[in-house]
Amino acid sequence: MCCGSDEPIASAASGPGETGDGVSTSAAGETMDRRRWMSRLSLTLCGLAAAVAGVPILGFFLAPFVSAHPERWRGVGRVSQFPVGSTTTVRFEDPSSLPWSGQVAKTAAWLRREGEASFIAFSLDCTHLGCPVRWEEQANLFMCPCHGGVYYSNGEVAGGPPPRPLTRYPVRVRGDAVEIHTTPLPIT
Amino acid sequence: MNRLRRLAAWLEDRTGIWHALGPIAKHVVPRTGWAYVFGSATLVAFLIQVVTGITLTTVYVPSADEAYSSLEFITERATLGRLIRGMHFFGASAMVVLIGIHAVRVFLMGAFKFPREMNWLVGVGLLLLTLTIAFTGQLLRWDQNAIWSVVVGAEQAGRVPVIGTAIARFIIGGDFLGGATLSRFFALHVFVLPGLIFLFVGFHLFLVIRNGISEPPHAGEPVEPSTYRKSYAALLRREGVPFWPTAAWRDVVFATIVILAIVTLAAVIGPPALSKPPDPTIVDAYPRPDWYFLWYFAVLAMMPHWAESYLMVLGPLALIAVLIAIPLLFNRGERSPRRRPWAVGTVAFSGLVLTILTIAGNQSHWSPDFGVQPLPVHLIGTTSGPIYEGAQVFYSKGCLYCHRIEDHGGHRGPALTTIADRLTRREMTIRIMNGGYNMPGFAGNLAPAELDGIIEFLRSRTSEGATRARTPASMGPDTSAIGSR
Structure with a gap:
């Protein structure tokens, strides 16, 4: 035993x-x-x-x-920086960035100035599978480099596989500052 | 008996290792051949991955901010770093290729039939693990290509009904691609997936020993579950040979060739170049998967738009279901490929489809050609006037991204080299203004004069003009690109 x-x-x-x-x-x-x-x-x-x-x-x-989705208003520039009719990339810090995020801490959007005080902000991500769309100034189109998605300047689908228009972020103008409301990576 | 022998005898007495493993190494197997070397070669490629992977982790920094620069350091400055990274890349390619060949060999020889159904199913698990670890490894490169690949992966997962968004959030580790994303993939790639692969490999090998290596198939000798085990045992008694060394020597020879090939390719070609840094705000990106996923990249681009959400989720699930169903539905009957034309046909057809899709994915003609240069004069056919002006608008509005004149331009849309032979002025106008299935409508984006210019240019695109353009001598030696955006 x-x-x-x-x-x-x-x-x-x-x-x-x-x-x-x-x-x-x-x-x-x-x-x-x-x-x-x-x-x-x-x-x-x-x-x-x-x-x-x-x-x-x-x-x-x-x-x-x-986990909670932190969402914030982020300033992306002064109104005068964006000529009426222009579409430009703006960069802002993502609200959930971590101390070691470094070069991936920022995210970007396409900001289009429609009129004196009206702006539209589009997510970079193609609604097909998320690749970053490019703004083609002369052609007046957003084009995706991955699977051939194309959008008009208002974000509507112009061709290719995307199932939905480009996602929009809320934008507001406070005084002279243009601000974008950060929302999570749009998942189609 | 010298000291070494005495030490070995002492070790064997106290551990019994050889007593335990010797019979396994020398277990009796059927006479096989060179077709049987791919499983062990896959394992060897995996071991190369383990060793080179551990080596890389001694320098690689799994931090979203520093991973890229640590990889730059490994590739450009660390002694032998380029070679080790290259070995890890070509080791991954070898693993994917070899596990594919092994699976095809087992399928064609009907080795998945009774009693080896579980061998196949565990193998399917290993195939999926191999593809997953290959994909996660590509992400650890953490360059621009990698971060957009994560997004593409998350977006695909996002198509799953109801829980899709939650899975996508889980993949990127939150709301945005960021600091949390890389660490998750690092843990998966370095700990979780290799651990699972070791477990599955162990189980797979256990089953190989338990069920025996399948004998080469003979036409007219179908598998009958009620008698198979008896006849297999009789075969081993009749003409069986010890695995070591009679069968294993071929595995060793082939594995040596595999390792030599990996090291040679790594030394000569080297690891894939890093693309731009992983800054999500750089919009000038051109994400592409590594070569073994190009076929799927092509599928994602070319499937009908209406079917996407279903195919993206159900397609992979259906493929897995088919792989699982194979041994469960067809576990008896003929094993020889000579008596299984459907099996041979399936392999040939799948191979052809994969090859074509890989080529298509590599060309990716569905992508706009963003780098296209203005039309050269010999293709326009004139250096002034409305046709020339129209050609400039044709370029500046991005038409050339998708349409080509002769061999100049993108491949997304049809070539317009001889469009005037097919469409009238009126038809052209309607097409340009309204667009089509994959073409944007340009109404509201073209001034009347611009539209007229493009039409003038397109009206000059006839087969007659194209023939002239093919002999640039008629235009003189100047074929340089002119015009600007």
Whole structure:
């Protein structure tokens, strides 16, 4: 008996009803019950221990599924910087950037000045699969380099696979400052 | 008995390693051949990936801000860094190619049939893991191409009904591509996926030992589950050979060739160049996947628009379902490819489709040709007048991005070299103003004079004029590009 167990090991090999190692039938039955209980206890504890350790790990890993979406107004320049009718790239810091985000901390949008005080901001991302669309000044079109999506200057689909117009960000003018309301990467 | 032998005997006595592993190494297998070397070669390529990968992590910095510069350092300044990165790249390519060949070999020889169904299913898991680890590795390059590939991946996941957006957020690690994104892919690529591959490989090899290496198939000897195991055992007794070294020597020879090829390619060609830095605000991007995913890139561009959302989600699931169904539906009957014309046809057809799609993906004619230069004079056919002016508008409005005159211009739309043979002035006007399936309408974007200019130019595009243009001598030696935007 290496482990101080008080059970007759031989009875493990003998079924109920066999006397085996001189153990009586009833005693063997008791032993089987005890073993069943012990294995159930062990399996339950294994499950419990895995859950205790696993739940926080899963929670940490899955947090981006449920975390809050921070959204902010970001200044992108002065009104006078953008001639009426122009479409230009503006850069702003993404509101959820991390201290080590560095060169990926910023995100961009296409800002189009429609009139004296009216602006439209388009997400860079093609609504097909998210590649960055380019503004082609002379052709007056947004074009995607990946799968050939084309949009008119108002963001409507002009050709190719995109299923929806370019996503718009809310824009406002406060005093002389143009501000864009950051919203998450648009997922089609 | 010298000291070394005594040490070996002592070790064996205290550990029993050879006692445990020897019988496995020498277990009896059927006589096989060179077709059987691709599985072990895939494993060898994977081990190369593990070793070169660990080497790279000793310098690579998995931080969104610094990963790019650390890779630049590895490639340009670290001693042998270019070679190691190259080995990791060509090792990945080798793994993808070899696991593909191995799967095709097993399929063609019917080796997935009874009792080896689980071998195949675990292999399908390994194939998917290999493709996933290849894709995540491409992202760790963390250049401009990589970050837009993450976005494209997230957008595809986003097409899944109901939970799509949540999955996409999970992939990029939040609302925007940013600091959290790279670390997630690093953990996946470096810990999670290799760990899973080790587990699956272990299970796969266990099953190979348990179910035995399949004997080369013979036409007219179908698999019958009730008798197969008995006849396989009889075959081994009759003509079986020890795996080591009678079968294994071919694996070793081929694996050596694979390693030599990887190192040679890495030394001669080197790793793929890094594109621009991963700044999401640089709009001048041209994202493309590595060569082994070009076929899928082509699928994404060319499938009918209305079917996209279904195909993007159901397509990959259907392919996986087919791979899973193969051994479950066809686990008995003929194994020889001579008696399985549908199997051979399926492989030939799939190979052809993959090849064509890869070529199409490489050309990606659906993309506008942003770098196109103005039309050379010999193609315009004149140096002044309305046709010449029209050609300038034709260029400045971006028509050449998608349409070509002779061999000059993009391939998205039809060539317009001889368009005047096909369309009247009126038809041209309607097409230009209203656009078409893939063409923007230019009404509101062209002044009447500009439209007239383009029409004049297009009206001069006849087969007669094209023949003249093909002999530039008639225009004199000046074929340089003129005009500006």
